[in-house]
Amino acid sequence: xxxxxxxxxxxxxPMTVWDAITGDEGNRAVMFGSVLRGDLVPGGxxxxxxxxxxxxxxxxxxxxxxxxxxxxxxxxxxHPGPVYxxxxxxxxxRMTWRLEQxxxxxxxxxxxxxxxxxxxxxxxETAETWPMVLSSLKSWVETGEAIPVSA
Numbered sequence: 001x002x003x004x005x006x007x008x009x010x011x012x013x014p015m016t017v018w019d020a021i022t023g024d025e026g027n028r029a030v031m032f033g034s035v036l037r038g039d040l041v042p043g044g045x046x047x048x049x050x051x052x053x054x055x056x057x058x059x060x061x062x063x064x065x066x067x068x069x070x071x072x073x074x075x076x077x078x079h080p081g082p083v084y085x086x087x088x089x090x091x092x093x094r095m096t097w098r099l100e101q102x103x104x105x106x107x108x109x110x111x112x113x114x115x116x117x118x119x120x121x122x123x124x125e126t127a128e129t130w131p132m133v134l135s136s137l138k139s140w141v142e143t144g145e146a147i148p149v150s151a
Contacts, residue, residue, distance in 0.1 A: 002123065003112065003113065003114035003115075003116070004112065004113040004114070004126045005110065005111065005112045005113075005114075006110070006111050006130060006134055007109065007110045007111075008109050008134050008135070008137075008138050009102060009106060009108055009109070010107045010109055010138050010141050010142065011105060011106060011141075011142050012105065012106075012107055013105060013107060014071040014072065014099040014100070014101055014107045015070065015071045017071075017099055017107045017137075017141055018070050018071045018072075018074075018099060020137060020140060020141045021074060021097055021137070022040060022074065023036075024036075026140060026141070027048070028050070029136070029140045030133055030136040030137045030140055030146050030149070031048060031050070031133065032050065032060075032149070033050040034048040034051075034060055035048070035050060036048055037049050038065070039065070040065055040068040040074070041065060041068055042065055042066060042067060042068060043064070043065065044064070045062070045063070045064055045065070046062065046063060046064075046065060046076060047059050047060075047062040047081075048060045048062070052081075052083065053083045054081075058081060058083055059081040059082060059083065060081045060084075061078050061079065061081060062079050063076050063077035063079050063092070064076065064077045067096075071099060072098070072099055072100075073097065073099065074096070075094065075096040076095050076096075077092055077093075077094055077095075077115075078092060078093045078094065078095050078113075079091055079092055080121075080122060085121070090117065091117050091119070091120045091121070091122075092116075092117045092120070093113055093114065093115050093116045093117065093120060093123070094113070094114055094115035095111070095112070095113050096110075096112045096114075097109065097110075097111055098110045098111075098112075109134070109138075111130065113126050113130060132147070135147055136149050
């Protein structure tokens with residue numbers, strides 16, 4: 001199974017980038033209108049919720065928090081929302097955002113999506129979807145404008 005990893009440099013400090021990754025405004029802008037809900041502490045549960053097939057409160061992705069160090073690392077398990085797959089609980093991957101100070105007002109963000117369960121249908125889309133999302137995040141943090149991406 002192919003893993004995905006991408007590094008981008010964002011002209012902002014790590015806490016600003018963290019807030020964009022975890023906050024409602026940044027998520028709505030770059031995660032197709034969804035917000036991140038849950039307890040971002042190790043062992044906590046989260047959901048990305050937003051407009052979709054089941055209405056405005058569609059659970060698009062859910063899972064558990066493996067690591068959460070504000071301004072440094074966020075690592076989550078990922079399952080597709082129940083509306084998308086009957087076997088959603090069996091399908092899993094891991095998403096990791098690593099943030100490092102890379103100079104004054106500069107963050108090195110390395111995103112990894114790995115640990116795929118056998119036959120996870122979203123894996124094939126990863127190489128195309130994540131670069132768009134990460135580019136949109138960079139744009140949103142730096143300019144206040146997300147780039148147009150489609151779900």
